[in-house]
Amino acid sequence: MPHAPGQTAPQPPTPGRLPDGEGAATGRLLLLCLAVFVCYLTVGVPLPVIPLFVRHSLGFGDILVGVAVGCQFFATVGTRKYAGAVSDRAGPHVALRKGLLFCAAAGAFYLAAALAPVHPVAKLGVLLLGRLCLGVGESLVLTGMVTWGLGLCAPQSAGRVFAWAGVAVYGALAAGAPVGMALFRSLGFAGTALAITALPLASLLLCRSIPPVAPVAGRRWPFLRIVGFIWRPGVALGLQGVGFAGIGAFVSLYFGSMGWARAGLALTAFGLSFVCARLLFGHLPDRLGGPRVALASFVVECAGQFLLFAAPGEPVALLGAALTGFGCSLVYPSLGLEAVRLTPPEARGTAMGAFAAFQDVAYGVTGPVTGAIAEVMGYGSVFLTGALCAVAGFLMVLPMLRRARA
Numbered sequence: 001m002p003h004a005p006g007q008t009a010p011q012p013p014t015p016g017r018l019p020d021g022e023g024a025a026t027g028r029l030l031l032l033c034l035a036v037f038v039c040y041l042t043v044g045v046p047l048p049v050i051p052l053f054v055r056h057s058l059g060f061g062d063i064l065v066g067v068a069v070g071c072q073f074f075a076t077v078g079t080r081k082y083a084g085a086v087s088d089r090a091g092p093h094v095a096l097r098k099g100l101l102f103c104a105a106a107g108a109f110y111l112a113a114a115l116a117p118v119h120p121v122a123k124l125g126v127l128l129l130g131r132l133c134l135g136v137g138e139s140l141v142l143t144g145m146v147t148w149g150l151g152l153c154a155p156q157s158a159g160r161v162f163a164w165a166g167v168a169v170y171g172a173l174a175a176g177a178p179v180g181m182a183l184f185r186s187l188g189f190a191g192t193a194l195a196i197t198a199l200p201l202a203s204l205l206l207c208r209s210i211p212p213v214a215p216v217a218g219r220r221w222p223f224l225r226i227v228g229f230i231w232r233p234g235v236a237l238g239l240q241g242v243g244f245a246g247i248g249a250f251v252s253l254y255f256g257s258m259g260w261a262r263a264g265l266a267l268t269a270f271g272l273s274f275v276c277a278r279l280l281f282g283h284l285p286d287r288l289g290g291p292r293v294a295l296a297s298f299v300v301e302c303a304g305q306f307l308l309f310a311a312p313g314e315p316v317a318l319l320g321a322a323l324t325g326f327g328c329s330l331v332y333p334s335l336g337l338e339a340v341r342l343t344p345p346e347a348r349g350t351a352m353g354a355f356a357a358f359q360d361v362a363y364g365v366t367g368p369v370t371g372a373i374a375e376v377m378g379y380g381s382v383f384l385t386g387a388l389c390a391v392a393g394f395l396m397v398l399p400m401l402r403r404a405r406a
Contacts, residue, residue, distance in 0.1 A: 044176015075135025080353035087349025092147035099140025106134035107197030151213030162333030163282025218346030234358035239393035241362030243386030254379035270325035277329035290337035301327025302390035
């Protein structure tokens with residue numbers, strides 16, 4: 001995007017774009033992704049453990065279990081703007097390191113909730129503070145990581161940054177649940193909290209050898225103006241998230257209602273195809289262009305969601321889950337490329353925070369909205385809704401392809 005009149009020219013990141021070749025940049029990006037994977041275990045590990053602690057150890061009901069799990073989401077969405085501002089003004093490395101400290105503080109709050117000799121209500125309050133800290137940390141870590149990675153790599157490798165970031169995040173979320181349960185069974189909640197505290201500190205050590213990327217000088221754009229630049233890829237990303245969130249929330253209930261026993265396999269098929277698509281085809285947005293890959297991805301996601309809705313038996317439903325994962329996988333890196341293209345370099349961190357917020361909102365809204373639809377039309381309607389949203393996402397991306405060809 002051309003600079004507005006009076007806007008200063010971007011400063012080259014220091015040491016940012018490195019002169020020693022793409023191989024060195026790739027190695028640094030891999031190390032950055034490893035640091036994010038280790039940190040994101042602090043998100044995945046407590047997911048199955050927090051409900052058990054709140055329900056059985058503290059003695060509260062299901063509503064407060066939901067509050068304890070869900071308040072992290074609101075903290076993440078509410079601080080996307082802040083995370084982008086830190087990345088743009090102080091540098092993405094500062095945003096990521098601040099986020100790691102917030103994640104470590106979350107573990108410390110969990111530990112205090114487990115060990116403090118106070119009333120369960122006070123323990124719950126301390127736990128909620130930890131969940132809010134984790135939400136702030138997650139926002140800073142992801143925004144800082146993507147913006148840092150974009151600064152380390154050449155522009156033609158931007159799609160790879162988005163793809164690898166997703167592998168690190170979703171890989172940690174998938175690995176975190178069984179690790180969390182194993183820690184909880186062997187060490188209890190206090191031992192699990194101690195491990196959660198240590199993980200971000202290990203990530204800090206991994207980041208020490210990665211060169212920082214200086215913020216780009218120039219105009220400081222208002223957050224809503226940046227949202228105005230990227231609203232189309234952002235809305236399309238949110239529409240993709242409906243199918244993603246619908247499977248996570250309702251596929252087990254859907255399989256049970258149909259008398260199918262392998263709901264866990266559906267989630268596995270979804271997750272494996274999602275990760276495999278990122279690993280095998282994460283280079284395609286850079287090579288073919290973001291809009292083209294996004295359009296193909298929406299077609300695959302729509303087919304997978306429709307197969308789930310109309311499946312005559314379990315094997316077809318499993319195929320639908322796998323196709324949904326495959327289709328969802330490349331939408332984020334493809335549309336992320338478009339968001340980068342539409343945004344001034346000096347506002348890239350803010351843009352990445354705003355872009356991710358569209359997906360956050362979709363994940364948060366999908367559960368209650370599709371749940372209300374399922375109450376009336378059955379669980380299959382959740383996946384019909386996801387298919388229709390994929391069609392809407394396809395239509396949202398079409399003008400981007402026309403502009404890219406112009």
